[in-house]
Amino acid sequence: MTIHVYLAGQIHDDWRKELKAAADKKNLPVTFSGPMENHSRSDGIGEEIMGDQPGPVYRDDAASQLNNLRTRVWLEKADIVVALFGEEYRQWNTAMDAGAAIALDKPLILVRPEKLHHPLKEISQKAQVTVETIDQALEALAYLFADE
Amino acid sequence: MTIHVYLAGQIHDDWRKELKAAADKKNLPVTFSGPMENHSRSDGIGEEIMGDQPGPVYRDDAASQLNNLRTRVWLEKADIVVALFGEEYRQWNTAMDAGAAIALDKPLILVRPEKLHHPLKEISQKAQVTVETIDQALEALAYLFADE
């Protein structure tokens, strides 16, 4: 039986690729999805598909239609949501996805450095599991399939 | 992971076949469903199965039982609903299907010529994505599977 995991979080480095590669090495029956990780394509996808918009707010709104289409479908199909917070960026999408996962009763694995515990304390308390590293998140996924 | 897409909209030309052929060319892992596109069979399916009815209202009601059986099952299985509005026909079924998709929390891709924006403005505002052409709808679907 396969588990689908949605990877919420910032799209500025390769953390998703590292997690997927490590899961592959362990032969876990897990598939992954997440937002578009090419940042400039993500910001420009509205105009790419719908054409020019009358200003930056409208450009953003067009892009968000497509980004939200993608993330709604994949998050809806997820059995587990991993949300990674780092020290940079506002990461409001990550927090919104975490809130959605909790409200949809999907277990949330929160990954954050301990120094961010205070601003994330309410999300952490609602998460199913709170850890500090991507490796720990992967070990949590592996525990689902462990026989002993 | 495969996505199932329900294609709501009028049944008077071949727009569904074009969309499916274009999706095939892109090798998207997407399956499609929709209403019966043979218009006269759709109107006559009630009498075809249930026999003669005592008048046009009853003939219509019998046909609708079968058409709604088909569309309820497929729309319920959809991950995404595409609703196409054109300048002809009343298309109340399309609007009803759009309302059902939104109420069932299934993302809606609305396709309509810009000149129809005003009468469709409330549907558009509830849709996840609003575009003007079938090609744009297909690009939106392709974006779900894009790696970069």
Add this chain to the structure above:
Amino acid sequence: MTIHVYLAGQIHDDWRKELKAAADKKNLPVTFSGPMENHSRSDGIGEEIMGDQPGPVYRDDAASQLNNLRTRVWLEKADIVVALFGEEYRQWNTAMDAGAAIALDKPLILVRPEKLHHPLKEISQKAQVTVETIDQALEALAYLFADE
């Protein structure tokens, strides 16, 4: 025990006021809600609250945000939805509201002239009750409270 009824349909004449007055006369324990019936305010409410927009599509989108806020809240609170279709206007919002009511498992009373039966046959088949006049819709509501 009070019943709340949402009145979907066009906003170009006084059919809602007539229905409410007739319900009052019968002392039915029913409350009513519906969209903003002042058509020009409904079209302009976006700019009224949010200020000028960069064109008619954006003006419409702003208005729809507010109109949909209103109708989502009231339709969600409804025990029954009445949807009135007439021979004029496209009435796509009415069909969308009908689809939402059905998907949310709220009983739908469809009011339409018999000559519109064919284009409305699928909505009619999903409706709980189909009638031709507002008076008949009111009698249907009164039947909920009849002792004998």
Add this chain to the structure above:
Amino acid sequence: MTIHVYLAGQIHDDWRKELKAAADKKNLPVTFSGPMENHSRSDGIGEEIMGDQPGPVYRDDAASQLNNLRTRVWLEKADIVVALFGEEYRQWNTAMDAGAAIALDKPLILVRPEKLHHPLKEISQKAQVTVETIDQALEALAYLFADE
């Protein structure tokens, strides 16, 4: 018919009191709830009720249990959620509450200065209404009850 509104957002100034006072002036049939606005009590409520904890992470976790108890109950009872974002603070709870509201199909009114549009574009696109000031949010609420 009364509407209950949950007020998500930071707790460092009196924006909730201002909104409530303005709603009172308009005699809107609206009740409001939200998180504890006394910041130090909110941070210390865990130790206040449960006694000393073995360190700041545990102190935060105890407080979050109580804060989340309060906000879960009130958000669950809300017909509408207002989420206010400002330029200071990380405001991850606000984004999490916004995500929960959307997932629970409760209409969200997003209030944010236009300069924050870019980082909030995906939340804005999922919100029912996006405005820039508390007064505009109040006008949106008033529109639910407007007769004309």
Add this chain to the structure above:
Amino acid sequence: MTIHVYLAGQIHDDWRKELKAAADKKNLPVTFSGPMENHSRSDGIGEEIMGDQPGPVYRDDAASQLNNLRTRVWLEKADIVVALFGEEYRQWNTAMDAGAAIALDKPLILVRPEKLHHPLKEISQKAQVTVETIDQALEALAYLFADE
């Protein structure tokens, strides 16, 4: 706190009135609803509101639209459903209402003479409580409010 009870079952004698009178005597905070108990009005309500129909099947269908409108609304509002089966009549509506109550997770009190146990064994096993008399059903309701 008041409990609403829907009374499913045949409409050929006064069992509902007796139950309501007995509940009144005990001052239970319970309200009751059920189908139209005037049998000929129930059978004719379709033609009464919608006018003549082209035959008995159509007459029945019109009546059922109205009867189902009434029972859907009241059963949906119920906290508990009582279903009474007797030795006469086919009572398929009673069994359908029992199935709906169970599927909607509303506790069902089944009332039937013991000699009907065999044909009702599957319904009985899904019911919350199975008794033989209306008085026993009332005692079960009273037990909800008993302090000791």
Add this chain to the structure above:
Amino acid sequence: MTIHVYLAGQIHDDWRKELKAAADKKNLPVTFSGPMENHSRSDGIGEEIMGDQPGPVYRDDAASQLNNLRTRVWLEKADIVVALFGEEYRQWNTAMDAGAAIALDKPLILVRPEKLHHPLKEISQKAQVTVETIDQALEALAYLFADE
């Protein structure tokens, strides 16, 4: 895409086998399930598994636990429910299953001889399709997969 169909109705003749054989001939991508059709095993399954019971009511209750386990799981997995009523037997389980299907928003195909229309009129009005023969039910299923 495969459809699963639950076959509710009496278990005294081979109607399910006939329907399955006819579906096989048409190569429909449909799977079927239903209650245990061996009547004496169905009545005795409680004592077969749990041992002797202290009387016929208890024997029935034990059997019903197992019969309901089987039918709950399969009905829950169904995309469509077919309910067959004949002129013999009380068939209260069939009506209960029909009520459950409707409440769970699964389309119901009602099969009954026209002479039973009156006592089944409310179930018929809630059914998605009403027909008179098993062949017609099969044609209705086939219509889901028809291309033209």
Add this chain to the structure above:
Amino acid sequence: MTIHVYLAGQIHDDWRKELKAAADKKNLPVTFSGPMENHSRSDGIGEEIMGDQPGPVYRDDAASQLNNLRTRVWLEKADIVVALFGEEYRQWNTAMDAGAAIALDKPLILVRPEKLHHPLKEISQKAQVTVETIDQALEALAYLFADE
């Protein structure tokens, strides 16, 4: 706005009365419900209403029908569930109610002496709040209504 709280737990002492009296003193807008606290009536309610049963298992089953009727209705109406575990008794009903509350997304306040933490660790981790005394549970309820 009033909150309804269901009090799960053993019925062998007066902890519910103490909690209610303390809530009254604080004038909290909270109502309470729970199982029948008269232990011998709770065990005998089946035979009291349904008459003699053929042995202790059947006596227990009859009583449970009534006890579960009562607790299902009240737990369903609860905004918050309090579950109290002590050092005596098996208290499996308390754990079952806790599991139901969590599955129904109702916030759970777990009250248990610290020495029971180990066997209750999984329930505690799913609870919204874990405390050691009834007074602490009451303070948690009071915090919902605190202005500062």
Add this chain to the structure above:
Amino acid sequence: MTIHVYLAGQIHDDWRKELKAAADKKNLPVTFSGPMENHSRSDGIGEEIMGDQPGPVYRDDAASQLNNLRTRVWLEKADIVVALFGEEYRQWNTAMDAGAAIALDKPLILVRPEKLHHPLKEISQKAQVTVETIDQALEALAYLFADE
């Protein structure tokens, strides 16, 4: 069509392995899941993944995060839940899982020695099937697939 079964209950002997082996022998199309059966790993999994904790309550809480992650995902995927109670251990997790299964409308098979009937009477009454041995539970599963 395959059925997934979640096996709730104590983890101190090999009852799950025996049940799986017996199901394999019968070639039942059933898959199984359950909690981690290595008791010391289950108790220590929190510190294994998250590192040292400041005391036994915190060690337990860390372990519970992981154990609940595992059991939530598998119980959510189950079509049927089997809950085994024995005479040793408090088994509160088993009762919590039983409560969750019932609240999520998943059929529960309760396995317990008859002498435990009294303290388990309310769980038994809510269970779909109550038996005394693992073999009987397996026969109940086999009955789902029996043709005659």
